[in-house]
Amino acid sequence: MLALSPLFVGWPLEDQMTHEQHWGATDPFMDFNYRNPEISESSHPFSPSQPETQANSPRFSGATSSGPLTDKKLTHNACERDRRKKLNTLYSSLQSLLPGTNHTKKLSIPATISRVVKYISELQSHVERLVQKKEEMLSSISKQGEISPLFKQENGAVGWPSLPSVLTSRVDDRGVVIQICTYKVNRSPFSDVLLSLENENFEILNASAFASTGNRVFYNLHLQVKETQRIECEMLREKLINHLM
Incomplete structure (x- = not known):
């Protein structure tokens, strides 16, 4: 049996590198595998360097632009807290002025x-x-x-009553008006009279004085007892006369 000879006997075989270049030039898959990596990375639409560029674009700059707005909101909240705190303090002070209020x-x-x-x-x-x-x-x-304090004496002459003279008039359950007529030169100063009335649990609401002829002076007093006690006008009158004598 005869051995088969090659179909193209004597044809020279192409070089291996030439064969690979031929397929690489015609096959797109081969062309993709043999491209330059640097060129492929820069031209690929999904290259790793693209997200960094997009992050620096104006569309992703919202986080930095919200900084001033956040600071402004925090400042506003702090001012509002201070304002409410001051108002609460004022309302508490106002409540403390009310009588008969439980401050607790x-x-x-x-x-x-x-x-x-x-x-x-x-x-x-x-x-x-x-x-x-x-x-x-x-x-x-x-x-x-x-009304003149003059009175008609027994002989018909007009003169002054014996001094000091004290007149008391009740105003209400706790108030009394006192009128005193005495000489300016008196052994008991008017300040001592006021002190004596305060020691008797009287509160002096009003006091006035005016001078008259004959070296005389008149005192008008409006008093009020500090405690709920009955005012004895006659007893008060006697005490004042004894104090002024």
Whole structure:
């Protein structure tokens, strides 16, 4: 049996490198494998260097631009906390001024405002009553001051009563008006009289004095007892006379 000879006997074989170059030039897969790595990395749409470029783009700069807004919001919150703290302190001080209030129990802001408005109205009414009462008392005192303390003696002559002279008038359960007529030169100064009245648990609401002819002086006093006790006008009058003698 004869051996088969090659089909192309005597043809020279191509070089191995030439053969690989031929396939590389015609086959796209071969061309992809033999490309330059540096060129492929820069031209590839999903190269690793692209995210870094995108991160530096304006679309990703929102995190840095929100810094001033955050600082402004924090500053606003801090100012708001301070403002509320000051308001709470003022409301607490206002509540402490209310009479008959349990200071250990904190009232709400609307309740505090309501009670303060009511208390102010009560104070205004009380002040108006006191002013009216004072005007009535001053009018009464001025009328009594116009009455001359002269009296007709037994022989028909007109003269002054024996001094010192003390007149007491009750105003209410706790108030009394005292009128004193004495000489300017007196062994008991007027300050000692006031001190004596304070020792008797009297509170001096008003005091006035005016001089008259004959070296005489008149004192008008408006007193009020500090405690709930009955005022004995006659006893008070006797004490003042004894103190002025």
